[in-house]
Amino acid sequence: MFIDEAKIRVKAGDGGNGCMAFRREKFVPRGGPSGGDGGRGGDVLMKSSQRHNTLIHFRYNPEHKAQRGEHGLGSNCTGLDGRDITLQVPVGTSLFDAETGELVHDFREPDEQIVVAKGGRGGRGNQHFATSTHQAPREHELGRAGEERSYRLELKLLADVGLVGYPNAGKSTLISRISAARPKIADYPFTTLEPNLGVVTVGEEPDQQSFVIADMPGLIEGAHLGAGLGVQFLRHIERTRVLAHLVDVSDASGRPDPVEDFRVIANELASFTAPGREDEHPLAEKPTIVVATKMDAVNPAKLKKLAAYAKRRKLEFHAVSAVTGEGIDELKWALAKRVRPEKS
Numbered sequence: 001m002f003i004d005e006a007k008i009r010v011k012a013g014d015g016g017n018g019c020m021a022f023r024r025e026k027f028v029p030r031g032g033p034s035g036g037d038g039g040r041g042g043d044v045l046m047k048s049s050q051r052h053n054t055l056i057h058f059r060y061n062p063e064h065k066a067q068r069g070e071h072g073l074g075s076n077c078t079g080l081d082g083r084d085i086t087l088q089v090p091v092g093t094s095l096f097d098a099e100t101g102e103l104v105h106d107f108r109e110p111d112e113q114i115v116v117a118k119g120g121r122g123g124r125g126n127q128h129f130a131t132s133t134h135q136a137p138r139e140h141e142l143g144r145a146g147e148e149r150s151y152r153l154e155l156k157l158l159a160d161v162g163l164v165g166y167p168n169a170g171k172s173t174l175i176s177r178i179s180a181a182r183p184k185i186a187d188y189p190f191t192t193l194e195p196n197l198g199v200v201t202v203g204e205e206p207d208q209q210s211f212v213i214a215d216m217p218g219l220i221e222g223a224h225l226g227a228g229l230g231v232q233f234l235r236h237i238e239r240t241r242v243l244a245h246l247v248d249v250s251d252a253s254g255r256p257d258p259v260e261d262f263r264v265i266a267n268e269l270a271s272f273t274a275p276g277r278e279d280e281h282p283l284a285e286k287p288t289i290v291v292a293t294k295m296d297a298v299n300p301a302k303l304k305k306l307a308a309y310a311k312r313r314k315l316e317f318h319a320v321s322a323v324t325g326e327g328i329d330e331l332k333w334a335l336a337k338r339v340r341p342e343k344s
Contacts, residue, residue, distance in 0.1 A: 004155040004236070006058035007098060010117045013041025013068040013082035015143030018123035021074030022136070033137055034076050035125030039069030041146040042082030044117035046095065048107035049088040055155050058087075066117070069143060072125045082119060092158045092239070098150035108158075116151065120144035154235065157195055159214035160339040162237035162286075164269065165246035166219065166253070166261055170293035172196065173322040174246065175215040178332055195236050202336045211339045214240065219268050234272045234283065242287045242338040243269075244331075249302040249319070250294040258306040262290065287338060288315055291331060295321035 016038025023031025044066050064087060070079030089095075095104040095116070105114050123141030130137050163171040179198025196215040203209050216237060237243065245265065247258045255261055269283040290310040292303055303319060310317040318334060320327035 003054050003056040003059050006055040006062065006153045007150070008058050008062045008064060008087075008153065009148070009150050010044040010087075011063075011065040011148045012044050012117035012119040012146030013066040014146050015039070015041045015120035015122040016069035016071040016079040017142050018125040018128075018140040019072035019074060019077075019079075020126045020138055020140040023075070032135060033126040033130050034074050035127055035140055036072035036074065036077040036079065037125050037128075038072045038122030038141075038143045039079035039081040040122050041069045041119030041143070042066030042084045043115050043119045045084055045086040045113055046105075046107075046116045047086050047088055047113040048091045048093065048110055050091055050110050052088055052090040054090065055093070055153055058153060066119060066146065068146070069119070069122050071143075072122070072140075076125070076127055079122060081122075084119075086113070087116070089153065090155055092156045094154045094156060096152040096154065098152045104151070117147040117149050120146040156239055157197060157214055157236040158212065158239055159197060159236070160211040160241050161200075161213040161335050162240040162243050163213065163215045163246060164219060164237065164243055165265060165293075166248065166255075167217075168253070169246040169248045169261075170322055171215045171246055174291075174293065174320070175213055177322040177325070177328060179213060200332055200335070202332045209336050209340060211336060213244075213335070219265050234269070237283065237286075240286065242289065242335065243283075244289050244291050244335065246291045246293050247306055248294055249292045249299055249306060250297040251299050252294065252297060256302075258292070258302045259309045262306070262309065289331075289334060289338065290315050290317045292317070292319040293322070295319050295326050296323045 018038050019035035021035040023034045025031055044064060064085060066085045067082035069082045072079045089107055091107055091110055093107045097104055121144045123143045126137045126140045129139040165171055175196060175198045179200050198213050199210055200213050201208060201210045214236060245262060247261050249258055272283050292306055307317055316334060318327055318331045320331050
């Protein structure tokens with residue numbers, strides 16, 4: 001199951017209490033205070049991992065608590081420190097404070113690690129309170145409480161290319177043709193309910209290139225206001241380098257104007273704002289390649305109109321058929337060039 005949002009509560013370990021004790025040994029007539037310090041509470045750490053690709057392990061286990069420190073003992077013995085716990089999150093996870101909405105950390109690389117709740121300090125034993133005029137102190141400190149925080153986790157897939165377009169524009173079919181991904185494909189809207197990732201390879205060794213492509217659930221008009229499915233997945237294409245905007249130029253779409261199809265989806269992308277960044281529109285200026293799909297059943301008038309519109313807008317244009325393979329190789333090379341222009 002693909003889960004890309006979760007709320008968690010973390011509690012670091014409390015520090016152990018300091019001990020009040022006095023030495024009572026046979027040959028030490030004036031032993032004095034010997035209370036040890038309490039141990040430090042364990043921290044709660046968070047670390048990015050390439051072994052995870054979803055937040056499902058937080059959905060059903062939202063509370064995490066580190067071990068508390070042990071209390072101090074007599075004979076100046078310090079209590080054991082509490083064990084830290086480390087929470088593994090997928091690379092691409094953003095960590096937000098659940099109360100303020102502030103971005104705490106963005107895990108962009110593998111093995112990044114931060115402390116999300118700091119353990120409490122252990123209390124001091126009565127040995128620390130002895131002075132020349134107060135030689136039998138009974139004072140000792142309690143351990144400090146560990147931090148307790150609430151967070152919201154948001155996963156954004158790390159892909160180089162994002163496929164966008166109306167439902168049934170051919171996104172899932174295309175990604176299954178150019179990569180090893182095998183998403184569900186059917187002739188009804190919203191077949192794709194969650195993003196699918198695929199790795200595309202072009203060229204031959206030693207100059208072979210590869211990039212990651214993401215198939216997004218279909219968008220419809222009003223998606224940024226909550227209509228349809230796609231808006232909840234738009235965050236996943238924030239980090240893509242280029243968008244491939246697929247437009248169905250066959251009569252099977254049931255929509256007569258391919259240019260209007262393009263404008264509607266482009267408007268939804270431009271209207272998207274990330275939570276906490278309402279003044280930013282991260283998808284508005286993404287480099288875009290226009291892809292006319294279903295060339296095996298093309299309506300020539302629709303194809304001509306879309307190509308002319310792309311030319312006026314100075315947008316790169318490709319026409320493909322995932323069924324016959326027409327234009328597929330050219331599109332793969334065009335995407336590779338946009339993703340890594342220095343190697344093309």
